Amino acid sequence: MTVTTPQGFRAAGIAAGVKASGNKDVAVVINDGPLDVAAAVLTSNRVHAAPVAWTRQAVADGRARAIVLNSGGANACTGPDGFADTHRTAEYLAQRLDISAQDALVCSTGLIGVRLPMDNLFSGIDTALAGLSVDGGSDAADAIMTTDTVSKTAVFAGAGWSIGGMAKGAGMLAPGLATMLCVITSDAVVSAAVADAALRAAARVTFDRVDSDGCMSTNDTVALLVSGASHKEVSAEEFTSALTQVCADLSRQLVADAEGASHDIAVKVVNASSEDAAVAVARAVTRSNLFKAAMFGNDPNWGRVLSAVGTVPEDVAPFNANLLDVSINGVQICRAGGVGEDRELVDLASNREVHVEIDLHAGDATATVWTNDLTHDYVHENSAYSS
Amino acid sequence: MTVTTPQGFRAAGIAAGVKASGNKDVAVVINDGPLDVAAAVLTSNRVHAAPVAWTRQAVADGRARAIVLNSGGANACTGPDGFADTHRTAEYLAQRLDISAQDALVCSTGLIGVRLPMDNLFSGIDTALAGLSVDGGSDAADAIMTTDTVSKTAVFAGAGWSIGGMAKGAGMLAPGLATMLCVITSDAVVSAAVADAALRAAARVTFDRVDSDGCMSTNDTVALLVSGASHKEVSAEEFTSALTQVCADLSRQLVADAEGASHDIAVKVVNASSEDAAVAVARAVTRSNLFKAAMFGNDPNWGRVLSAVGTVPEDVAPFNANLLDVSINGVQICRAGGVGEDRELVDLASNREVHVEIDLHAGDATATVWTNDLTHDYVHENSAYSS
Numbered sequence: 222m223t224v225t226t227p228q229g230f231r232a233a234g235i236a237a238g239v240k241a242s243g244n245k246d247v248a249v250v251i252n253d254g255p256l257d258v259a260a261a262v263l264t265s266n267r268v269h270a271a272p273v274a275w276t277r278q279a280v281a282d283g284r285a286r287a288i289v290l291n292s293g294g295a296n297a298c299t300g301p302d303g304f305a306d307t308h309r310t311a312e313y314l315a316q317r318l319d320i321s322a323q324d325a326l327v328c329s330t331g332l333i334g335v336r337l338p339m340d341n342l343f344s345g346i347d348t349a350l351a352g353l354s355v356d357g358g359s360d361a362a363d364a365i366m367t368t369d370t371v372s373k374t375a376v377f378a379g380a381g382w383s384i385g386g387m388a389k390g391a392g393m394l395a396p397g398l399a400t401m402l403c404v405i406t407s408d409a410v411v412s413a414a415v416a417d418a419a420l421r422a423a424a425r426v427t428f429d430r431v432d433s434d435g436c437m438s439t440n441d442t443v444a445l446l447v448s449g450a451s452h453k454e455v456s457a458e459e460f461t462s463a464l465t466q467v468c469a470d471l472s473r474q475l476v477a478d479a480e481g482a483s484h485d486i487a488v489k490v491v492n493a494s495s496e497d498a499a500v501a502v503a504r505a506v507t508r509s510n511l512f513k514a515a516m517f518g519n520d521p522n523w524g525r526v527l528s529a530v531g532t533v534p535e536d537v538a539p540f541n542a543n544l545l546d547v548s549i550n551g552v553q554i555c556r557a558g559g560v561g562e563d564r565e566l567v568d569l570a571s572n573r574e575v576h577v578e579i580d581l582h583a584g585d586a587t588a589t590v591w592t593n594d595l596t597h598d599y600v601h602e603n604s605a606y607s608s
Numbered sequence: 609m610t611v612t613t614p615q616g617f618r619a620a621g622i623a624a625g626v627k628a629s630g631n632k633d634v635a636v637v638i639n640d641g642p643l644d645v646a647a648a649v650l651t652s653n654r655v656h657a658a659p660v661a662w663t664r665q666a667v668a669d670g671r672a673r674a675i676v677l678n679s680g681g682a683n684a685c686t687g688p689d690g691f692a693d694t695h696r697t698a699e700y701l702a703q704r705l706d707i708s709a710q711d712a713l714v715c716s717t718g719l720i721g722v723r724l725p726m727d728n729l730f731s732g733i734d735t736a737l738a739g740l741s742v743d744g745g746s747d748a749a750d751a752i753m754t755t756d757t758v759s760k761t762a763v764f765a766g767a768g769w770s771i772g773g774m775a776k777g778a779g780m781l782a783p784g785l786a787t788m789l790c791v792i793t794s795d796a797v798v799s800a801a802v803a804d805a806a807l808r809a810a811a812r813v814t815f816d817r818v819d820s821d822g823c824m825s826t827n828d829t830v831a832l833l834v835s836g837a838s839h840k841e842v843s844a845e846e847f848t849s850a851l852t853q854v855c856a857d858l859s860r861q862l863v864a865d866a867e868g869a870s871h872d873i874a875v876k877v878v879n880a881s882s883e884d885a886a887v888a889v890a891r892a893v894t895r896s897n898l899f900k901a902a903m904f905g906n907d908p909n910w911g912r913v914l915s916a917v918g919t920v921p922e923d924v925a926p927f928n929a930n931l932l933d934v935s936i937n938g939v940q941i942c943r944a945g946g947v948g949e950d951r952e953l954v955d956l957a958s959n960r961e962v963h964v965e966i967d968l969h970a971g972d973a974t975a976t977v978w979t980n981d982l983t984h985d986y987v988h989e990n991s992a993y994s995s
Contacts, residue, residue, distance in 0.1 A: 266915060267922065268915055268945070298914050298947070299947070300946030333914065333915065334911045334914075435897060436897060436915065436916070437918070438915060509822075510823060510990070514986070514991045518990075520991065524682070524684065527655045527684075528824065529823070531656070531824070531826065540654075542655045558655070559689075560723075595987055595991075597987050600904065600982055600983060600986075603902065603982075604905025604982075
């Protein structure tokens with residue numbers, strides 16, 4: 222169901238031969254209205270894919286009717302020809318739906334630097350449109366998978382209205398955004414301004430706080446389509462809260478399926494001088510290969526937490542290094558910058574989830590960033606991806 | 609010979625039982641003068657070890673007579689007691705040499721968060737002092753090794769004067785500085801001001817441009833001791849140039865012995881708007897786990913180079929993403945932000961060294977940062993280090 226859980230949406234996901242494997246690789250999601258509200262949050266990478274450039278300008282007016290997504294190729298670093306391919310894709314879809322190309326968003330994911338097989342993509346769009354269904358959400362979620370081992374979907378059920386979402390992403394997960402494609406639908410009645418603000422607010426505390434491997438993608442896109450088909454007016458506050466829940470759910474699923482990971486690690490920073498300071502400190506830890514390798518080894522090596530914390534400049538996060546406390550899975554193994562509880566008390570082996578808490582004693586702001594451990598399987602998957 | 613190659617220095621390296629393995633673990637280097645010029649560059653990590661705090665203040669007057677180094681324990685995150693241990697170490701050494709404790713520098717390396725066995729350390733200092741020799745440089749270089757597989761030494765032979773150096777460091781290599789201990793000696797006649805400026809200039813373009821795994825250490829120290837025993841006055845320019853050669857040689861040895869690495873990778877950025885811009889772009893690439901894993905797989909995945917380059921903010925490094933060229937081992941596989949030469953032409957398997965060149969087409973500045981690939985052995989070594 223997923224993106225087709227809310228009223229007013231049809232979807233399909235089919236195999237078009239874009240992927241060499243023969244698995245599903247083209248998804249289409251249609252907003253049948255009555256509203257055509259849309260918003261998107263896109264990668265901040267200066268090297269971004271053609272579909273990101275297209276979608277950014279197409280959604281600028283806060284409206285869209287359809288989105289087409291393909292796996293099997295990122296259409297990034299493909300130059301003007303690659304952008305023409307994306308443009309033709311939007312026009313092809315729009316023509317068949319009798320809408321403006323400006324109301325057709327495009328997403329691609331897969332290997333960088335390879336042109337898409339346009340004949341396959343076009344015939345795939347035809348097949349998908351012929352198979353559009355209010356039950357098509359699951360197929361669509363399957364069709365956007367790359368190295369994902371499971372499809373990711375989430376729903377929020379309001380009083381007479383709902384939100385549904387699907388996402389893909391298993392590697393190259395990093396902030397601004399986590400590397401991923403995500404489509405979220407809702408049948409609530411909200412304005413384009415509310416949709417845009419809600420999506421930015423939700424992404425900031427969810428997708429932007431997943432940092433699996435520190436690598437920012439060229440193709441990250443989170444698109445929101447709003448049909449208004451429930452005819453329920455929802456306040457900005459309520460909509461933002463619900464959307465944040467769906468985004469948090471999908472983010473958590475991305476972490477849980479990250480390439481080769483054996484631990485999902487929540488790095489929570491408390492008593493920071495500001496939320497930005499808390500995020501900066503948490504991010505420094507989630508990007509430390511030494512910390513992440515220690516977690517893989519079930520080794521509560523808190524010195525690697527502190528040495529990562531210490532790399533954050535003072536103007537970004539004021540703190541006194543001699544006051545820092547660190548707990549891992551509830552055991553305060555570092556107290557006041559020095560040795561705390563016995564490290565033998567920390568149990569890392571029993572659970573996939575790990576909770577690290579860093580107390581800066583510098584204020585009252587808090588933030589959590591999720592990451593994964595650095596494993597042999599991560600190295601294996603990413604040393605063999607394109608060959 | 610190494611640190612004892614220049615005239616006026618004696619050294620020793622012995623096993624004191626600080627390391628559980630029984631290997632050499634305490635080194636002492638003495639400057640017999642006539643000059644007692646000294647300088648040091650220390651980690652910028654806000655969480656720094658007790659010996660870093662000690663050495664920073666002890667060398668502030670530009671003078672030192674002796675340095676004691678131990679492996680087997682970093683004495684970091686050990687609180688006021690740990691600092692007292694370092695202070696006692698300096699006083700113990702100074703008393704036996706009849707010098708001021710302020711002229712005794714201290715370095716430690718090893719696991720964070722563990723107090724040093726002071727009885728072993730003190731008896732080790734006694735043994736080392738009894739064994740001081742003008743041939744003791746090699747033993748000293750051995751005694752500072754941790755996960756290093758070989759000791760690192762370098763010399764520069766001037767006309768009647770010389771520089772000698774030793775370094776250790778095999779993991780946690782990252783800028784500001786590369787994680788390491790390094791002692792450099794010279795018998796040139798230079799002032800404290802020249803020594804300090806020369807060391808900072810040399811470190812900036814050598815140790816600071818080694819970024820093996822992006823992790824900054826708590827203990828990094830590069831100390832320079834100048835005896836003036838050659839009685840040769842050397843110009844600031846000549847001394848800086850020679851010192852930079854020695855630091856570059858040692859840096860290159862650190863990269864070549866990085867934990868678990870199978871490739872040494874030079875990321876050279878050319879035609880940048882400034883040297884800082886070139887360094888920022890090179891560093892973004894050397895910190896990409898996806899790029900580093902691809903190198904391990906001998907996969908010339910240039911999309912991962914571009915996606916890392918694109919994460920650098922425009923105000924840090926102006927460039928047009930559609931103009932970027934990337935060569936790997938001389939093959940320009942990315943041209944004008946898109947597909948260039950056939951990737952099959954890139955040979956990564958035949959050599960340990962890899963040369964990546966990124967042309968920003970934005971100016972005329974150049975910088976090179978060295979890193980390593982991300983390998984199974986890196987994960988293995990760093991998931992098991994402290995357990």
